[in-house]
Amino acid sequence: MSMHRCALTSLTVASHLLFLNSFALAQACDPAEILRTDILKYDSNITVMMADVRNRVSSHQSNDQQQGGFSYSGIKLNYGEEKWLSDYISEQADFRLSQQEAISVLKATLSESSVRAYEACLGSQKLVISIPDLAGSDSDILVDVKWTPDGVDVPASKLNLNISGGELIEGDQKSRFERGEARIFKIHRANLFEPLSIKATIRGDRAEVYLPRKPNFKVVFAELYDPPMSQGPHGIRRGVGDNTTDLAKYDLCVISEEGILIPSTAYMQKDIVDGQGGRAFADVDHATASGHKVCGTVGASSGGAFSLVQITARLRVFEVKVVKLPDTQ
Structure with a gap:
């Protein structure tokens, strides 16, 4: 049977990433439950869709195949179709998100009010890594590290910053932090088609952020x-x-x-x-x-x-x- 293809719409897939606190805490506090409305505003963003599917599967929220999902240029998908499309992309493009990357992508869709709700759900974060939106497509990214430990008389302590898939080009990855201090570091990614992970530790407090590779x-x-x-x-x-x-x-x-x-x-x-x-x-x-x-x-x-x-x-x-x-x- 012959068929005619018309009205093609090309969607360049871009990763919109903001920040990720401790992965262990993020697993316990599901961002998808908090930012459901925010997610649905991300029209035509395949990366956000795949992160949502990955998170639902991991948290066993995928029973209702007909429940609402994303839309793309006015094309509405239910969750079952999201899952089909996500699996198809994974197979055809060999593009898959880890659970850490999925959490990071989902958190990137938070509005300001949802950020507060998410952080309240997580509880007080002692060490936070944040990066700008669209960092997944930039070769050079600015990373903000903030430390707010419990207590008042906490001595200055050394930061250990471990980077995989990138190189620190500005800032001292073993610098000492005072309580409540925030510093900015610059990281260069020589190859955007490799994933990036950033792990920070200060006095036993930990934070991690993961960026998937740039979709090709x-x-x-x-x-x-x-x-x-x-x-x-x-x-x-x-x-x-x-x-x-x-x-x-x-x-x-x-x-x-x-x-x-x-x-x-x-x-x-x-x-x-x-x-x-x-x-x-x-x-x-x-x-x-x-x-x-x-x-x-x-x-x-x-x-x-x-x-x-x-x-x-x-x-x-x-x-x-x-x-x-x-x-x-």
């Missing part, structure tokens, strides 16, 4: 049709002469050969002339729809040889493909 792919959306847009819609005409009143049906199917379909976007474009009411129909078969194939049925019948009932219809479904990009800065 983009996601492309296309509309697929049956019949293709180069042809007219499929039509059924009943009640225009003898032996033309019985029900006639025809199946339309869209099949993805190169990507994955988003079943919830399936839509029957139809035009009906039916003076008898209810004798013409065009419905999507959602029960059998999958990421590979979505079908629907067009049908019409007439109550009399000269009672015209006719319908024309076309099935439309959105397909998603991953297009790899060269590993260049």
Whole structure:
């Protein structure tokens, strides 16, 4: 079956990262529960979607496949479709987030009010590492380290800053911190396509931040049709002469050969002339729809040889493909 691809929308995948406190504490305090509204505002951000899926799977929140998910340029996905798309991207682009990276990405979506709620959930953080938004796509990033230990008469203590996937180019990674002090360090990433981890320790207080590698792919959306847009819609005409009143049906199917379909976007474009009411129909078969194939049925019948009932219809479904990009800065 031939299909026409049109209205392509390319989404360059960018990682929006802010900061991560202690990973052990972040596991106990799930950011997704606090920032659900914030997450849904991140339209067209594949990295945030994959982080959300990763976190839900890890926290066993993935039972309801039909619950609300993300949207991309107006295309709404449920969680089941998020999971399909995330798995597809992982397979096609070899791009996967660790749980530490997922927590970091999710926390990056926090609004100012949600940041306060998240920190309240975590409890008092003694050592915090913060980095600017969009740090995942920058070669040079500024890292802020702040230490606020318990107690008042806490002596100045040495920082141990360990970096993997980057190089400290400004600041002393073994400098001494006073209580309540914050310092900024500059880190250079020679290769953005390698992950970065930053671990800080002062007097037993720990903080960690993880940045995934820069994605070397983009996601492309296309509309697929049956019949293709180069042809007219499929039509059924009943009640225009003898032996033309019985029900006639025809199946339309869209099949993805190169990507994955988003079943919830399936839509029957139809035009009906039916003076008898209810004798013409065009419905999507959602029960059998999958990421590979979505079908629907067009049908019409007439109550009399000269009672015209006719319908024309076309099935439309959105397909998603991953297009790899060269590993260049």
